Amino acid sequence: MKKQLYIKLSIVTTIVVTMLFSCESNLNDVQQIGILQNQPIGEAKNINLKYTEAEDSIGKVIANLESPKMLDYSNRGFSFSEFPDGVRLSLYDENNQKNVVLADYAIVYNATDLIDLQGNVILITPQKDSLFAEQLYYDQKREWLFSNLPVRLKSATANNGNGDIFDSDTKFKNYTILEGKGDMILKD
Template sequence: MVICNSYQQLFAIGLFLIMLTSCTNNLKDVQNIGISDNEPIGVAENINLKYTDSGKVKAILKSPKMYDYSNMKFAYNEFTDGVNLELFEDGKKSVVISDYAIIYNKTNIIDLQGNVKITTHSNDTLFAEQLYYDQEKNWLFTNKPVTFRTGQDIINGNGFDSNSKFTNAEVLEITGLITVDE
């Protein structure tokens, strides 16, 4: 009986030691319990985000839905139902609209897709199917077909390159130019 009892004790101690050494304190694993590797960590609906600086509204972002994939190795936020962004500078408003958008957190690149339209406060308008925005460099670019209306000119081309204020906007590989007399 004593031999059997010591085997049971030895087994219980061994099991306890195995359980103790297999436990690790990994907060990331605990946070991801129940989340598939391909699932967003969060979903936001009916977004109406206002960004202010020094008490002044600088931007308003509206979107029906945003998926937060910050749990991925290459983190991103996805706006599957489009975005409407109003930008304010010196009391003047510019508007950015697209059917879909994705923001890559590590590279600070925003990828706008589907019926992209940017209208500046001076009424210059860019139409594109896809447009990238580099947030660090404040730079817009694409190699896809675009239509750019500036002043009386409507310029079609295959690509676009510009700073965010459109002060040096350039349509690449121009395929057509129309000047509208007013």
């Protein structure tokens, strides 16, 4: 009787210990899943992304994004790509002239086609006009640039200006710079 009780107790103890170790392993696996979801699903180096528009079945390049590093977070509910080492974004007009935007950091939000350019943002036009900002957004669908942070325009062709709000087409032909006081600089 005592021997039977000892055997049953040994079996129960073995089962309980086994279950505890297997639960700990599952807990570690669950914790790892959480960590992986916060990590990028992919990483690319020296990328060169071209955005094209169909024109007589030939893709015309309308934008080109270059960066030394891209992190892919398409495993997130609101997926995005991050460019932690900066970007060079070239925006082409119908005459194949380009405006170039440089930034220290960028995020491309896949669902909205919005590019958030941050840190020492500089926009340079073919006419040698330059716009300086800490943050600038590029709406790829509407081909539009905008910011609600201070900007400074240094122009070779128009008046220089400063403002708190910037709004422009990607060709930089129709832009608006507004100051907090409501003053406006408008170029046609």
